[in-house]
Amino acid sequence: MSETNLQDWVGRTSTAFETADGERAARLATLLGHDGDPAAPLFPLGHWLHFSEDDVPMSDLGADGHTALGGFMPPVPLPRRMGAGSKLEFHAPILPGQTIERTTTIESITEKTGSTGPLCFVVLRHEITADGKPATTDRHTIVYREATSVPEGSAAKPPRPDSLAPEGWDWTRSVRPNEVMLFRYSALTFNSHRIHYDHPYVTEVEGYPGLVTHGPLTATLLLDAFKSTHPEAAVTGYRFTAKSPLFANEQIHLVGRETEPGVHELQAVAPGGKTAIAATVVTKS
Ligand SMILES: CC(C)(COP(=O)(O)OP(=O)(O)OC[C@H]1O[C@@H](n2cnc3c(N)ncnc32)[C@H](O)[C@@H]1OP(=O)(O)O)[C@@H](O)C(=O)NCCC(=O)NCCSC(=O)C[C@](C)(O)C(=O)O
Numbered sequence: 001m002s003e004t005n006l007q008d009w010v011g012r013t014s015t016a017f018e019t020a021d022g023e024r025a026a027r028l029a030t031l032l033g034h035d036g037d038p039a040a041p042l043f044p045l046g047h048w049l050h051f052s053e054d055d056v057p058m059s060d061l062g063a064d065g066h067t068a069l070g071g072f073m074p075p076v077p078l079p080r081r082m083g084a085g086s087k088l089e090f091h092a093p094i095l096p097g098q099t100i101e102r103t104t105t106i107e108s109i110t111e112k113t114g115s116t117g118p119l120c121f122v123v124l125r126h127e128i129t130a131d132g133k134p135a136t137t138d139r140h141t142i143v144y145r146e147a148t149s150v151p152e153g154s155a156a157k158p159p160r161p162d163s164l165a166p167e168g169w170d171w172t173r174s175v176r177p178n179e180v181m182l183f184r185y186s187a188l189t190f191n192s193h194r195i196h197y198d199h200p201y202v203t204e205v206e207g208y209p210g211l212v213t214h215g216p217l218t219a220t221l222l223l224d225a226f227k228s229t230h231p232e233a234a235v236t237g238y239r240f241t242a243k244s245p246l247f248a249n250e251q252i253h254l255v256g257r258e259t260e261p262g263v264h265e266l267q268a269v270a271p272g273g274k275t276a277i278a279a280t281v282v283t284k285s
Helices: 022-031 179-189 200-205 215-230
Strands: 013-019 080-090 099-114 117-131 133-145 171-175 237-244 250-261 263-270 273-285
Touching: 080 215, 171 215, 179 215, 179 250, 215 237, 215 250, 215 263, 215 273
Parallel strands: none
Antiparallel strands: 013 099, 080 133, 080 237, 099 117, 117 133, 171 250, 237 273, 250 263, 263 273
8 A cells, every 4th residue: 555564553552641531521411411510430431532632733733634644643645534433341430530541552554445445444452541440441443545536626415314213223312413513522522633623624625525423422422322221231341333424414313222131232323224333332230
């Protein structure tokens, strides 16, 4: 794919420290439509509100708004980045005020060819501790895609029309993330990726029909819907794969069912019925 040997980046590590921020976690609760409590343990995905990878000077950002490649992240020569999924294990809750440390290792870099063209998957293993004790393991996959040709200067299209919720699930919720929700999530996570807020960029450069809903936001809405329907469940694992993109102002059906004791299959379903995110939640029995 390139003369640079991307495999030279495998095994690189970086470490960061922060203080777990209950106020920020409470704002995520507000975003999700709950009363936020800054003193409460963080939502299981609360580490995503910390350790922004875009916490760099403006001059260090690339064209897509993310930190330019070739530093810690490998210089993958494919310009369109997307979140591909995560495999998370929750060892212990993170409490506001705890010192959280994240050690990130580039675990693998894999080039593939998909139905949409060349793809490069970068897996980052994040080990997060809180006051020195294991809290969360997050194996996060990022995918890079090739540039696309954009029809007549812009790929903009209206949101896909709503469709009926799929049947055969134990529970169903519907959400419609709009520009304001996407902005709030980008701000909360200090994610400066243009595809979530820059409509000319996302439609004229990356060739998507509208602002892309963050994969982590949809995964958060999905896990939140699960927790609302199973308030007593202690979630110990969560894994999800982002299979197809979702765009601002589209109705998303969030669905789930128990497939065996303590194991739940979840999906975020796009208008028209396509699976956007396929997920599994594991709970302590
Ligand atoms: C990536 C796309 C284009 C590939 O779609 P495709 O049709 O080209 O791929 P395919 O033909 O289905 O599969 C080719 C190979 O890739 C694998 N594969 C395929 N997908 C995945 C996946 N997700 N995770 C892991 N592996 C995947 C698949 O298993 C297969 O492997 P194989 O050849 O060994 O059998 C397609 O899956 C897609 O559009 N996914 C949705 C991506 C998305 O919407 N992400 C969330 C929004 S972006 C975001 O939030 C960003 C953020 C937060 O700002 C941020 O920068 O981190």
